[in-house]
Amino acid sequence: MSSNIGAHVKCTVFGESHGQAIGCVLDGLPPGEKIDLEEINIQMKRRAPGLDSTSTTRAESDIPKILSGVLNGRTTGAPLAALIENNDQKSKDYDELSRLMRPGHADYTGHVRYKGYNDVRGGGHFSGRLTAPLVFAGGVCRQILRRRGVYIGGHILEINGERDSDFDPVRVEPELLERLSSQHFSLIDSSVEQAMRQKVESAKKQGDSVGGIVEAAAVGIPAGLGSPMFGGVENRLAPLIFGIPAVKGVEFGAGFGFASLRGSEANDPFDFDDKGNVVTISNNNGGILGGITTGMPLIVRAVIKPTPSIARPQHTIDIKNKCKAKLQVRGRHDPCIVPRALPVVEAVIALGLLDLMNDNLKGFD
Amino acid sequence: MSSNIGAHVKCTVFGESHGQAIGCVLDGLPPGEKIDLEEINIQMKRRAPGLDSTSTTRAESDIPKILSGVLNGRTTGAPLAALIENNDQKSKDYDELSRLMRPGHADYTGHVRYKGYNDVRGGGHFSGRLTAPLVFAGGVCRQILRRRGVYIGGHILEINGERDSDFDPVRVEPELLERLSSQHFSLIDSSVEQAMRQKVESAKKQGDSVGGIVEAAAVGIPAGLGSPMFGGVENRLAPLIFGIPAVKGVEFGAGFGFASLRGSEANDPFDFDDKGNVVTISNNNGGILGGITTGMPLIVRAVIKPTPSIARPQHTIDIKNKCKAKLQVRGRHDPCIVPRALPVVEAVIALGLLDLMNDNLKGFD
Amino acid sequence: MSSNIGAHVKCTVFGESHGQAIGCVLDGLPPGEKIDLEEINIQMKRRAPGLDSTSTTRAESDIPKILSGVLNGRTTGAPLAALIENNDQKSKDYDELSRLMRPGHADYTGHVRYKGYNDVRGGGHFSGRLTAPLVFAGGVCRQILRRRGVYIGGHILEINGERDSDFDPVRVEPELLERLSSQHFSLIDSSVEQAMRQKVESAKKQGDSVGGIVEAAAVGIPAGLGSPMFGGVENRLAPLIFGIPAVKGVEFGAGFGFASLRGSEANDPFDFDDKGNVVTISNNNGGILGGITTGMPLIVRAVIKPTPSIARPQHTIDIKNKCKAKLQVRGRHDPCIVPRALPVVEAVIALGLLDLMNDNLKGFD
């Protein structure tokens, strides 16, 4: 339930930020699929810290080591287990960490849930570091999907009020997704980069952090994936995306924008394209109707809350001494986690789509 | 997967809009719980059509009949099955329905998914009518939760731009939730009702429809419910809420509003209240940190898209004759589904919370 | 978990023996499949009581009523719900039933599990009557499987020491399975019928009951179904078969007979048949190696314990008055449940095989 997700292609994630290692087990992959580790490492690097001033300077090699499920560069069909060792941990402030509950973090809830036995160092199992195995798993799924014509990519839609262009929901080219998903600070309109970076820098200088929104798309998905009620594409992707720390909202297509639309504006009229394929003229529904794909681009957005670890002094409690306390979070922290969260969102979408494609028995025989 | 959800308290939903009956099976309920059917019927009526001009005039008695799992008014522990018969179906336009794909509906995706064998009458299994069993199931769970001090309620936050007050996320009284969850057009500030209704009326006159947002809260939840990664409260509630037709976005706490906040504003400082309980001074995280409850009010919002069935002529395709077509949806349809969607959102939250409370073994012995 | 089983084709069972109704919901069926209700009723009658002197005289029409998931005689792909009403209940001895724990029954364990709130009338949710919906569900799956060349049938292998011939595990003809699965007292060698019936009669006269073994086979299963470890055919069928009340052991192929074999005898040598298909010369493994089908006949046996409800006086306890007691079970009870258990075993095998066939994406596109 907690560390395991998926109906056919299942992903189990384990590890604690400052433990021996983190990793994942992917079960249910089709056999005989080539796995290109270099390409996966491009994704790993997009998520890794230290790339630029928006992120922490903790150095992590984060090269996943495959333990099983791959032979001669191809999947065997057996569970694919991968390991990432933890090398650069610094766990000096253990006592303070276990006493002073960091606002916005899982310190307090983890303490209650696990009766004080949870590993608090670096956030333990709640750490954003646990998204590294997810990016690995998504990287594997992505390659399998691409071979079946499905492309996934995303961009930073917003950082603290500065906004990139939206995807054109009826026309998302695979090339755009491939470009976006190979960059670190992915934008459709690169002219907004400077303004976004300034917002991050400004917050950083004040010992503060900023949040934002990422937008991802997937194209090449056949119509008819997903099921009604609780088996829909939204139902299957949402718990994956909410599995990424800091995500507090998920929307598909026009999302919360539907609240100000009328039906005549919101409905996506059906039509045939030149080749006789069924298309919709607009795509407010983000490629999903009744939980099932229409064949139009899948559009999803997730909001990423500002990094809770900030240098500014904060009011909190001392859980051991049962008293109020002042907290100043030390150490290396990202003033903005949005660029690093983006490849994770793309990764879990890949995971979810590959799982869904196994549901309806398409493209796998 | 599709019709079944839950880890411990499981809900299976079945039925098609114009079939014999719809219903649900609830498994994993604690034994010996009193079930007050009259109270459940209050919820059924909040969801039922025909209450006022925002909704269709289809008359449905919708009195659920309990088939098993309840003896002498108390749960036996065995699966609780309930049935709602379909009486007032009108399925005249069957041929047109199966040819002309209604924009914004699941007609086309259902056709692809089920190879044309799906029951298209009244939307079949994709119909909003399938939410009636969910309201029943939620009504059962709600009573069990209330006995353990958990209260759930919600209100119409927005209809087509007209907006109610938000919940005060640090202070949500059970009394407010009880009032809201007993009304049909639930509002915190009743002065906005008229403006909302005018929006609905205006759309209706023009053969159109409007969307909106519902906001729900739950209080009395102990801290420590939920699990990290994919087992969090958000991960468990989101697929339930996305199981409601027309929901296209779900957010918790400040939700998409986090995008414009700084960490220093977004973080919720911890404190002790008068009785020594741990509280947060603000509650931007909506009562959830790291997927686990803090004990503060749970705040969740869902966007409801405008009813896709509108009287205005629409462009679409004829799937049998493979040609473009004009469609004019006839019959009784809600110009605004938001008030009726609200009790369903509350219901699935009840279902999800009762399921979650069984995870961590609290309050059930 | 409790009332729900299956990974792709899911079956949810509900009901209590003397409640309003019993039934099931089958989700994940392929769409467009013809459902022949008359053929299903043949299976229902094989399970139904009152056919001959081995069974109780309780009259049950047990005609299942389909509520959803079937339109114009074909599956729609939506959950197929079916209902069987309880008509002929006689619940006179309620007080005694809830006090005196019947040996061999679930009265005591159900009382502890459900804190005394379980419906004890007729055994409630633990009743053998709950197998009627299973036979219905299996009847549906059987027809879908037969269309893909898979045939299932079984026979009474043993009743109280009297033994039928075994299946020839390398040569099981579909015709034999069709004959066996249309009979009530199914035997390969009908000459043992009289001896078996005498054992039943003799026990009945003495107010006693007898147990036995059923053996079932399935042919036409493609090689390659199932998965290693916990996803094997044995792993998936065993929990289904143990879901039938009175089953206390399950074995595949040579089963417990392997204990006295040597490897050179037990191993099934591979060969090619005339058409170049891979076969095994013997079939001690019952068509399963490493959890995965070989393409040879699937052979499974289940032991059925003697009906615990016997007329002879028994020693037991009074759970309310906390004292020892004498119990004499009254009412109509089968002296031998084996013939009626057989169609249930066949049914759950059908359910399990259809579910497994969806795993590996064979025969469903």
Added chain:
Amino acid sequence: MSSNIGAHVKCTVFGESHGQAIGCVLDGLPPGEKIDLEEINIQMKRRAPGLDSTSTTRAESDIPKILSGVLNGRTTGAPLAALIENNDQKSKDYDELSRLMRPGHADYTGHVRYKGYNDVRGGGHFSGRLTAPLVFAGGVCRQILRRRGVYIGGHILEINGERDSDFDPVRVEPELLERLSSQHFSLIDSSVEQAMRQKVESAKKQGDSVGGIVEAAAVGIPAGLGSPMFGGVENRLAPLIFGIPAVKGVEFGAGFGFASLRGSEANDPFDFDDKGNVVTISNNNGGILGGITTGMPLIVRAVIKPTPSIARPQHTIDIKNKCKAKLQVRGRHDPCIVPRALPVVEAVIALGLLDLMNDNLKGFD
């Protein structure tokens, strides 16, 4: 499905016999539990090869390395991942292995299932070596269970016709289980050891192998664990036990012996013991009625087929050259796997019982 099992306490197993490593992830463990690795290693050694002449001489250190979920010797509540590296692999005969299908092994079915991409070296993911992580996982669960008064142990009931005494099903002392579960060649009556070993030696000399039966018991289980239908103790333990390679049958209590009993013999009369606890005078049902524990000893037996790898020449097929072939399995193989299978059976019972104890919320707060 395949590599993952459990409802609350979940176990994911990965690895291939001659790959980098094998291991497991255990999720849902209660936090704060002391983990004694030395005690676990006693179990690992009982399963490890090379202990005596019944087993292969492959040397394996098999010391599991804990990667996460344990801090300062106690569970943190996060997933516990453990790794066992593969050191002593010898994979010389790769070409022959991938061509010649070993009778009784998963070579052929794995080839079909995974389209020839499965790792055939040492049996790959189908290898008995994959039971090492299961023994580790069971070792962890065992310690947690013992702290709650539950003891598990087993013995070799039969090897090729030579039979140990049965457990006395109404009186199984924790001390006996502790003794049995600390030995390698566990027997209740040690006088049968010599005869059993002679059977093994005799087969070995002839290049052959023998099978057998293991019997396990668990005591201290509270009454009321498990659920009806598919959620019973038998339904939950059987798929775990069938997950052990070579197991072809599982029975509870009198098991297949019920076939020759009458109801009056089979029923276990209820009584009160000296302390007023409910007991049964006999225990043919092996501590389970209606799928739910009675509080009496749980008794389960599993049959282990003879090791399929034998030195004697065997008839088989060459899957690449599509022709008949002779096979002579080389390398180190156990003439009798029964003693090494026993600790695995005990381990998965521990896993299953801990999972079940989480169902009904007993003993965990």
